[in-house]
Structures are given as structure tokens and as C-alpha cells.
Amino acid sequence: MNMSMRIDIWSDYVCPFCSLGERHLSLALENFAGREDVEVIWRSFQLSPEAEKEPQDSMVESLSRMKGAPTAQIEGMLGQLAAQAEQVGLDFNWREGVNANTWDAHRVGQLAREKGVGMAWDEIVKDGFLSRGRNIADHDTLREFAGKVGLEAEEVNRVLNSEEYSDQVNADIATARQIGVQGVPFFVFDGRLAVSGAQPVEVFTQALEQAAAAK
Template identity: 70%
Template sequence: MRIDIWSDYVCPFCTVGERHLSLALENHPAREGVEIVWRSFQLDPDAPTEPEGTMVEYLSQSKGMPVGQVEAMNASLAQRAAAVGLEFNWREAVNANTRDAHRLGHLARGRGLGTAWDDTVKSGYFTQGKNVADHDQLRVFAEQVGLERAEVDRVLASDEYADAVAEEIALARQIGVQGVPFFVFDGRLAVSGAQPVEVFTQALDQADQADQADQAGQSVRDDQ
């Protein structure tokens, strides 16, 4: 089973939703055959590479929401995160452009390190308050997951993988993705948002049953 996940590194709901999927997979009979494919998405392609204030200030200004409302929203999200073993230090989070992090994400995928990269960068933003647009910080993340320094420097000094990032964002738009996280199970079943673990379990069940039905049908055709 293949699960495509569109997400952004500065999207706390993505981190929570992916954790819910992970919990659903832990005891699912199809877990050994699951392939996760990370897809790029940018909530704010025009975000600055140098942070301009805190994430709370950014959301308040960009969404026209009172600071108190943004703080209450994030405090509630932090509680949801804590319930599944995640720590969301939202007061330390900074808004920053994720384009270069996504470009390096494509490099990591090509080296079989896509999941490690995703986990490391999101933890850096979600828990540690790191600037995920800063090239020096991205190099630290890259070292932590085992990417070669020369390759990382080459990508950061160029526009390598920029087209791949843009293509995945365009694909998301084509299939109707309006927000992230967005999960597609075997190209036919979609789940949007940080849904409860039970919803992901149901999606896994449905996708697994559909796979088994396809295999049974193929077996019948082969025997004819």
C-alpha cells in the first residue's frame, strides 16, 4: 500500500495528523507493506527567509485574528499534540519560507532518507523553534539525517529540485487539495486534515480491502 502525504514543515496540524497515521499503522496488519511518499506543499510561498516576528504575530497579521485568539488556538493544538506524545512549543515557533527545506526533502527522498528528513525538520520547527529557512540550520538537519554535505551545499547554492517542488504543489491543486495535511491511500482514497486515529484506521482498512480485492481479481484473470 502506498500513502502519499502532502504537508508543509511549518504546519503543526501536519505533524499531529502524521502522528495519528503512525499510531494507526502500529497495530495494523498491512503496516509492513506500507510505503510513505512525502509530497511538497507550501502554506505560504511568499513567507520571508528571515523570520519577521513570531508565528503568533504572523498568523494574527495574515489571518486578521486577534493575538489572543491565535494563542488560544495554538494552546489547544499543543494539548492535542501532547495527547499523542508530541511537544509543540508554539511560543518559540517562527514563520519562515519552506521552499529550500522542501528542495532538500527531494534530495533526502532520493537517498532513502525522506522520512528521517521530514521527522527532523518538523521536530526542529514544532518542538525546538528552529528557523527552517536558514541554510546553516538546514545543514544541521542534513547532518543529523546523514545527507552528504557536498550534495546539500550544491542544492542550497542552486535551484535544484525547485521544479519538483512546484510540480508537486501543482499536482495537489489539480486533485483539489486546499489545505494540508492531505493523505492519499493507493491513489483512490483521500483523508484531509489531522483526523483522529480511528479515521486513519478505517482508511487503512478500506485501502487494504481494495488491494486484496484487486489481487483476487487479478488471480482469477490469470487463471482464465
């Protein structure tokens, strides 16, 4: 009997809560007896499909405009999130961050998954946004990241210079809508148990145990 477990994760690269929630899941997996048999599949989702590919504003300015909130309020919110991230070893460099469009990053992400380096791609792109203030809509930045995870430059250029993998990105987003995803991160364990948001480690531990018991 195949006792492996599959976890589908819908997330967006410019979502700090996604990085935080995924770190909490990772910490829960460290103490999970069946962790070697867990397969994680990243699914595309866009929180701000209207975001610019060449952002002119800082993250604070962009969020202030989107939410209609004063910059001081946004700074306070991001500061609190950065403190939470620091507690689990993440560096949220929100002062230098930019809220760029993630469409092309998701398309290259689909290529990365096809080539077996989806997890490495997710990590390097999220780190670029979260900790390094990189514009992850910039094609040169995406090429740099792609090279670091072992993707062939010719394939990456082909994807970036076309609309390749758009159907796959749209399919992930459509599936999310069908199952009622309102925001990310959103985790589905073996297609039956869902966890929404950057929940504490204990919640993910319980979800892993429940999914394992259901087998």
C-alpha cells in the same frame, strides 16, 4: 501479487496540523496487520509561499497579521492545538516558533527522498519547527539537519546554492492542485482513497482497512 500499499502525504513543515495528522496515521499503522508493506511518500506543499526567509516576527505575531486576528485569539488557538499534540506525545513549542519560508527545506527534502532518507528528513525538520523553535529557512539549520540524516554536505550545499529540485517541488504542488487539495495534511491511499486534515486515529485505521480491502 504485490500487496504493498502506498500512502502519499502532502504536507508543509510549518503546519502543526500536519505533524498531528501524521502522528495519528503512525498510531493507526502500529495496529495495522500490513504495516510492513506500507510505503509512505512525502509530497511538498507550501501553505505560505510568501513567508519570509529571515522572519522577524514570532509565530503568534505572524499568524495574527496573516489572519487579521488579535494575538490573544491566536494564542488561544495555538494553546488548544498544543494540548491536542501533547495527547499523542508531541511537544508543540509555539511560544518560540517562527513562521519561516519552507521552499529550501522542501528542495532539500526532495534530495532526501532521492537518497532514501525522506522520512528521517521530514521528522527532523518538523521537530525543529514544532518543538525547538528553529528557523527552518536558515541554511545553516538545514545543513545541520541534513548532516544528522546522513546527507552529504557537498550535495546539500549544491542544492542550497542553486534552484535544484525546484521542478520537483513545483510538480508536487501542481499535482496537489490537480486533485483538489485545498490544505494540508492531505493523505492519498493507493491513489484512490483520500483523507484530509488531522483526522482521529480511528479515521486512519478505517482508511487503511478500506485501502487493503480494495486490493
